[in-house]
Amino acid sequence: MTRALLSLGSNLGDREQHLRRAVGRLGPGVVRRSGIFETPPWGDADQPSYLNAVLIVADPRAEPYDWLVRARAAESEAGRVRDPERRFGPRTLDVDVIVVWDDDGRPVLSDDPELTLPHPRAHLRAFVLRPWLDIEPAAELPGHGPVATLLAAPDLVDDVAGLTPRPDLALES
Numbered sequence: 326m327t328r329a330l331l332s333l334g335s336n337l338g339d340r341e342q343h344l345r346r347a348v349g350r351l352g353p354g355v356v357r358r359s360g361i362f363e364t365p366p367w368g369d370a371d372q373p374s375y376l377n378a379v380l381i382v383a384d385p386r387a388e389p390y391d392w393l394v395r396a397r398a399a400e401s402e403a404g405r406v407r408d409p410e411r412r413f414g415p416r417t418l419d420v421d422v423i424v425v426w427d428d429d430g431r432p433v434l435s436d437d438p439e440l441t442l443p444h445p446r447a448h449l450r451a452f453v454l455r456p457w458l459d460i461e462p463a464a465e466l467p468g469h470g471p472v473a474t475l476l477a478a479p480d481l482v483d484d485v486a487g488l489t490p491r492p493d494l495a496l497e498s
Contacts, residue, residue, distance in 0.1 A: 327433070328356070328383040329392045330423040332444075332453045335403070336366065336415050340376040341494050343418045347399040348380065348496050351420075357381040358496045359456030363489040367452065368413025377452040378496055379423070381460065389425040389433045393440045396420035423447045423457075424467060432467035443467045448475050451484035 331351065335343040341361070348355060359379045366372045384391070403418035423444045425433040435442040447453050448469040454476050457464050464472040476485055 327387045327389055327392070327425050327427060328381060328430075329387075329389075329425045330457060331380045331382060331392065331396060332377065332419075332421040332423050332447075332450075333380065334364075334375045334377045334419040334421075334452065335417060336373045336375040337417045338404075343403045344376055344378055344496060346403065347418055347420060350399040350402060351380060351382055351395055354382045354384045354387075355380050356383050357460040359460050361491045361494040361496060362452060362456055363491050364452040365487045366413070366415075367450065367484075369411055369415075372415040375452065376491065376494065377456065379453060379456040379460065380496075389422075389435065389442065390440055392422045392425060396422055421447075421453075423453060434467070443469075449480065451476060451481045451488055454481070455485060455488050 333344050333347050348358060361376050361378045364375045364377050366375060399420050400418050405417050408414050421444055422440060425442055427433055433442050443466060448466055454472050458472045466472055466475060469475060
C-alpha cells in the first residue's frame with residue numbers, strides 16, 4: 326500500500342470543475358482533501374490565476390509510479406496540453422505527485438527524472454504547502470522539515486500572502 330500527497334491546480338476553463346473531476350478520477354482512494362485556494366500564477370506571470378488544492382490518497386495496490394500514471398490520466402482527461410515553450414504556463418489541470426509513503430509510513434525517495442520524490446520544488450510552493458498544512462498540521466516534507474516552518478521562510482512570505490482561501494468552492498466530486 327502507498328499513500329500519496331497530490332497537488333491539483335487549474336487556471337483554464339472551468340477551473341473548479343477540472344479539480345472536482347480530478348478528485349473523482351483519483352478516488353475512491355481519497356483520504357483527505359484540502360480546501361481550495363486561489364493563487365497568482367507561479368513561474369510565468371502572464372496567465373490567469375489558479376485554483377489549487379491537495380489530496381491525500383491511498384491504495385493498497387498502488388506502487389509509487391502508479392500515482393504518476395493516474396495524475397497524467399486525470400490531466401489528459403481534462404484536456405491538458407503541455408507547451409514545452411512555457412513550462413509553467415497555463416493549464417486546464419496540473420496534478421503533481423508531491424510525496425509518496427510506503428506501508429510503514431516511510432517516505433519513498435526517488436531520483437528518477439520521471440518521478441522525483443519528494444517533488445523537487447515542493448518546498449518552494451506555498452500553493453502546495455498551505456493546503457497541505459490545513460489537512461495535516463504536523464506535516465513534514467521529507468528532506469526539508471515541517472511544513473509550518475517552510476511556510477514561515479522569508480522566501481515564501483509573499484507567496485503565502487497571495488493565497489486566497491475560497492470557502493465558496495469545494496472539491497466534492
